[in-house]
Amino acid sequence: MGRSDLPADILYEHRVTDYVAHLLQGLNCIVERQTVQPGRDNLLAHYDPGHPAPCHLLFEAHQDTVPVDGMTIEPFAAQREGNRLYGRGACDVKAGLAVMLAAFVRLVRERPAGSARVTLALTVDEEHSFLGVQALVRSGFRQGRPHVAIVAEPTRLHIVSAHKGVIRWTLETTGRACHSSRPEDGINAIYRMSRILLALEQYAERLRQRPADPLLGPRTLAVGRIQGGVSPNTIPDFCRIEIDRRLIPGETVAEAEADLLAWLRHAVGTDVPFTLQTAHSPCPPLSPQASMEWVERFGQIIDAVVGHHTVQAVPFGTDAATLSQAGIPAIVFGPGDIAQAHTRDEWIDLDQLEPAAEILYRFATQAEALSKTLSAART
Template structure:
């Protein structure tokens, strides 16, 4: 096991060394170099992999593609899926060297160590080792390393399109995210949109000639504050708690001696399973307009959502979830399912009809942080867990 620990540390270190900040963030090169490294890793273990194009190359970044490694099974119309994203968030504000992996006190530090290269390293090693000992499993076993999870989920969306186009039945999937080695079966969705007030610009020395767009925004902010209180006191999910709403950004005015003709806020609404995103947006807008009544001279604009991701949950009685829980118990881990407030690729796989759990090393509290790290012992345990689940789901077809 000491040699496996060293292999995992080396693999994770190599992943951290490669800058894969999402290309949608300033200065981010994208996943190209990391994807090429993963291709070489998979092929060095004698396994087949292919590129799934997602986002074409442009002036600011190279081609962005998913890396799909596949262990063929006796049935090609069904597959078990391991999935992890290759991109990270920005390194702005980090207090440690982001791409110089450092081991200290049983932790490995660097951007992506926790979210989610620790899980990616454990999955890659587990997938390769499983393939070596199970050359002909009953169904295909697929390792999907995807792009763009940290911005707009284009990688997993393309993966789901592929599954549906080929008619392959996903019998189960594990998505690597930092869950502290807990099985996650539910996550909140997210809905984001903007609300804008439009007034009339004027010089501040003659402000009576203008209509200030910032003043009515104070009423709108109070409305959203009360909406949050209403949600806190409302329906609560057993794993996720209540829904929530937050005003995260406000922009208004050009300079101090102008009467501002525009003010804008951005809304982040966290959804519960069963909530329809469009109905939530429409209902919130209706209540806001009712509350405000007629705003003299002010035009209120409630813009369509620019990000929509419905909440996700998988029934605990689902056979795949039961298998995952048994694997946790046999590994000495806590098998009680959890819910999480953050989004991930799991919701898209779930909507594509694939029973899915989220599981991985590290804590979400360290993800995206100024000092990002993951416990090496958790990476080791995640490796063992992924291997254990694969053996349970697709484990006959061993050598000899």
């Protein structure tokens, strides 16, 4: 089924939210719901160790998944074969959510001495507009702003410390419709768009020639979709394209848009009118600088559990960038491989789940070491 075919009662995240809220309330946790949109609530739970804790951690995972169109397996059957569990969201990112939940529940039940304060935040709308994490940042935090965040994404138990940002625009040209037997009576919006498209192709190449980020590579731009006209015998009075722009650290959304507009005005002039609008909330790039000390400490925990890790930069966007911009150093980590995310037969390697939960638990239980990391980060 495509998203439009789904019954209304299973659209969006509310059933996941209800299930996890019920589980956490049964543990006598302080649980909050933040309504972001109708039927779409962020869920927050708070662990207080009961002693002065110098460090406050945020475990963050998104509740939503991408649509199920074109899947070759039953999307919601959670079928297991060997060490694989198949289903939409198994990899991105229900497995990451599950291990964060497992580590958090263990903290609440065992209340280990010397642990940090932990906020578990399960956000909505990461796969489309990042509205959930933006609402989370705006609302503040019950226990004060966390000192560091671990953001669940499929990283194969490695660390992602940097990624590109993304902004998507819709660009439209207009014309004047008429019968195609007399095209001279109209203005063809698709022909107008053809000039825009040639200019964008040139601009994309110019972007790639600019100095690249040493970790993430070049800025990129791509046109991914085009729509226009109503029939072959009508001169089209509109044409619309969707543009994907990937940002590198140091770029801002406003600067990227201003640069694109300046190029288009130069390349196509004023005789091709167009409008450019942001399609949804952008995701900023994630720079590794703010999290360097935390990455080193978290890497030591990974090595103690599974023996090794790497620190990587990736081209896709995550909630970590919004948290980092709000002053919370963020590390991206979780079970699963991004190669399986959003695929027709999405699956998760179950062998990675217990080590991932153990890594998160150990990280949260070492408040003294975390306090030293916090002091080093501040200096």
